[in-house]
Amino acid sequence: ISRALMPREWCLDDFELVRPLGKGQFGRVYSMRERRTGFVVAMKVLLKSELLNANMEHQLRREIDIQSNLKHKHILRLDTFFHDESRVYLVLEYAPQGELYKQLQKARTFPEWRASKYIYELATALAYLHRKHVIHRDIKPENLLLGCNGEIKISDFGWSVHAPSSRRNTMCGTLDYIPPEMVEGQWHSSHVDLWSLGILCYEFLVGHPPFESKTVETEADNDRESTFRRIAKVELTIPDHLSDDAKDLIRKLLQRNPDQRLALERVMLHPFITRHNGIGSSKNRS
Ligand SMILES: CC(=O)NC[C@@H]1CCN(c2c(Cl)cnc3[nH]c(-c4cn(C)nc4C)nc23)C1
Numbered sequence: 001i002s003r004a005l006m007p008r009e010w011c012l013d014d015f016e017l018v019r020p021l022g023k024g025q026f027g028r029v030y031s032m033r034e035r036r037t038g039f040v041v042a043m044k045v046l047l048k049s050e051l052l053n054a055n056m057e058h059q060l061r062r063e064i065d066i067q068s069n070l071k072h073k074h075i076l077r078l079d080t081f082f083h084d085e086s087r088v089y090l091v092l093e094y095a096p097q098g099e100l101y102k103q104l105q106k107a108r109t110f111p112e113w114r115a116s117k118y119i120y121e122l123a124t125a126l127a128y129l130h131r132k133h134v135i136h137r138d139i140k141p142e143n144l145l146l147g148c149n150g151e152i153k154i155s156d157f158g159w160s161v162h163a164p165s166s167r168r169n170t171m172c173g174t175l176d177y178i179p180p181e182m183v184e185g186q187w188h189s190s191h192v193d194l195w196s197l198g199i200l201c202y203e204f205l206v207g208h209p210p211f212e213s214k215t216v217e218t219e220a221d222n223d224r225e226s227t228f229r230r231i232a233k234v235e236l237t238i239p240d241h242l243s244d245d246a247k248d249l250i251r252k253l254l255q256r257n258p259d260q261r262l263a264l265e266r267v268m269l270h271p272f273i274t275r276h277n278g279i280g281s282s283k284n285r286s
Helices: 048-053 057-068 100-107 112-131 191-206 221-233 244-253 264-268 271-277
Strands: 015-023 028-034 040-047 078-083 087-092 144-146 152-154
Touching: 015 040, 040 048, 048 057, 048 087, 057 078, 100 144, 112 152, 112 191, 112 244, 112 264, 112 271, 191 244, 191 264, 244 271
Parallel strands: none
Antiparallel strands: 015 028, 028 040, 040 087, 078 087, 144 152
């Protein structure tokens, strides 16, 4: 595909609509077929007017700059983009098995082997991102898609930045995944993604995130404070039915102090991961 999408001016007529896929945070997504090659892509269509009055054009530029330079099997590719007088079009990799959060809603919780596989795949993608000094900052089920073999694809880099960073935009959407240092508007490092990995692991196994909160828009001010306090105080209760390995990994990621969170290299070697993914065992040692 990269040959076919060699840098040249693309336009909407190069593609034909297959079907609407859903909505991202800003704009609609469609599966489209590139007419010459028959290649199916996901096309995210954003209205310039919406971007401008939400002051999001710089965030979109950053999303494009970051995601188009990333090449990793667990990160959704951004192949190219183009615009016309009213819209911006992002040509993204199509993930055939769709949105992970829908499968989590259907299954309610994942068995430990499945959660462990996803956490391992995410850890490899985050290690790649952090080596490039990119923080995603918005790792949550809604931003995870599934490839043709059910493998994780991190998408939606709308909130990613180059580390270290301090947040300039007001956060909207759920607070569930925001670590204490971001909740307090402090400077934050790539360790924010470690916190989100811990929240995800908990939600995969328990069926809801540990510091349940409504989205920030609907929070009345006093509730909002209570949500922040709960996240900041890190009141964590882990259900007993989880394995000791699962509890151990979650506790080591949901550390209030960002520097005490388990490093990604150690996440990949944690028993909760190696027990299910046959990593480091003799079986797959070449
Ligand atoms: C992370 C994110 O932006 N999510 C919202 C957008 C909705 C569809 N988007 C897709 C994007 Cl950006 C890429 N690939 C997708 N594949 C699907 C999908 C496949 N099936 C069978 N069902 C669906 C749905 N959707 C996408 C992303």
